Amino acid sequence: MDALLTLNAGSSSLKFALYAAREADAPLYRGQIEGIGTAPNAEMTDASGGVVDTPELPASSSHDYAGLVGWLIALIGDRLGLTLVAAGRRVVHGGPRFAAPVMVDASVMAEVERLIPLARSHNPHNLAGMRAVAETWPDLPQVACFDTAFHRTIPWVGRAFALPGAVTDQGIQRYGFHGLSYQSIAERLPAMAGDRATGRFVVAHLGNGASLCALSDLKSVATTMGLTPLDGLVMGNRPGQLDPGVVLYLFEELGMSAVDVRHMLFAESGLLGVSGVSNDMRTLLDRSDPGAKRAVDLFVYRAVREIGAMAAVLGGLDGIVFTGGIGEHAARIRSSICAGAAWLGVALDEDANRRNATRISATNSTVEIFIVPTDEEGVIARETRRLCAA
8 A cells, every 4th residue: 555654753752654645634553753862662553543563673763863764664664564655744943935835855955954043942853854764765755844834824913023124034033833733723623613613713732832823714813932932832841932131131140151041941941940840731730839830820821811812813712722732631721721711701611621522612602612632644644645646
């Protein structure tokens, strides 16, 4: 059977999925490799959720993506008996150039590399996987799908920072992220919300990375992340919205270096920094110490505040969709956020919320509330299929 491969490369992990090349949105297989750079291990399941026995990872895979790609070649062809015809991948930052998925070539890889300063925790790993596939499977078509592309419909006032024009002209603007997640929600929303789907929705992608997106007519009109994935909501390790004067103070008064500040903002802040305990919402919800409570309260407060801002941009609110690891599984967080947004007409069905039902709005709610699992891999597979067939 001909198959498509989707890849989502992180700093220490590689998620992958295999889809039929010409039909069906459901994956044939899903898998991930964790511990890259230390002690990598792999796991994979089939379409029914059954665990698939995988070959041992080569020693070289503990240090680079090339070994992982070689392992995937053997797995797909020898163990699974599939013929790979194309690969699609998530790229976090596409900058001003990429407004849609593209076929990968040398110029695309060069631009992804140029954008590394805007997504240092993501683009280097996206690029490493892209190059590894190009080197190992040079004739295999590759498609790059950009998280920033979905937000290109945001009007100028929603993208611009009030900075000198010479700076803005260098591409310094709000780009937004989690675009593949938001696209997956926008594609499925009509089936759940009917005619209301084209109205005023806020999608809350809540996880270790977290953001909001305001949808109007199923298009992005505002989002909380900015030039980089640091802005907006409180996240697992990132602070979200921050007075730029704080960064100046860290440099000028505390004598911190750029490397130290970058590490603090990307690795030591957010839920971890506030709680002093963990970046994992599950851990924090299970604890009763003051630090954990403060972190949870701040996460909820900022989400409620930004939902209000999104509603203001939209001119009202017809629906909220929760997605991402926290959005899909943390009933207490959803309940607290909805309580804070009650002034917008939000009323939660607490029983449905506890059950993680798809629709969790109460009958008296003027705002529809849904839980929708995100499916970034499905979006990548569909875009790869579309471009390779063109």
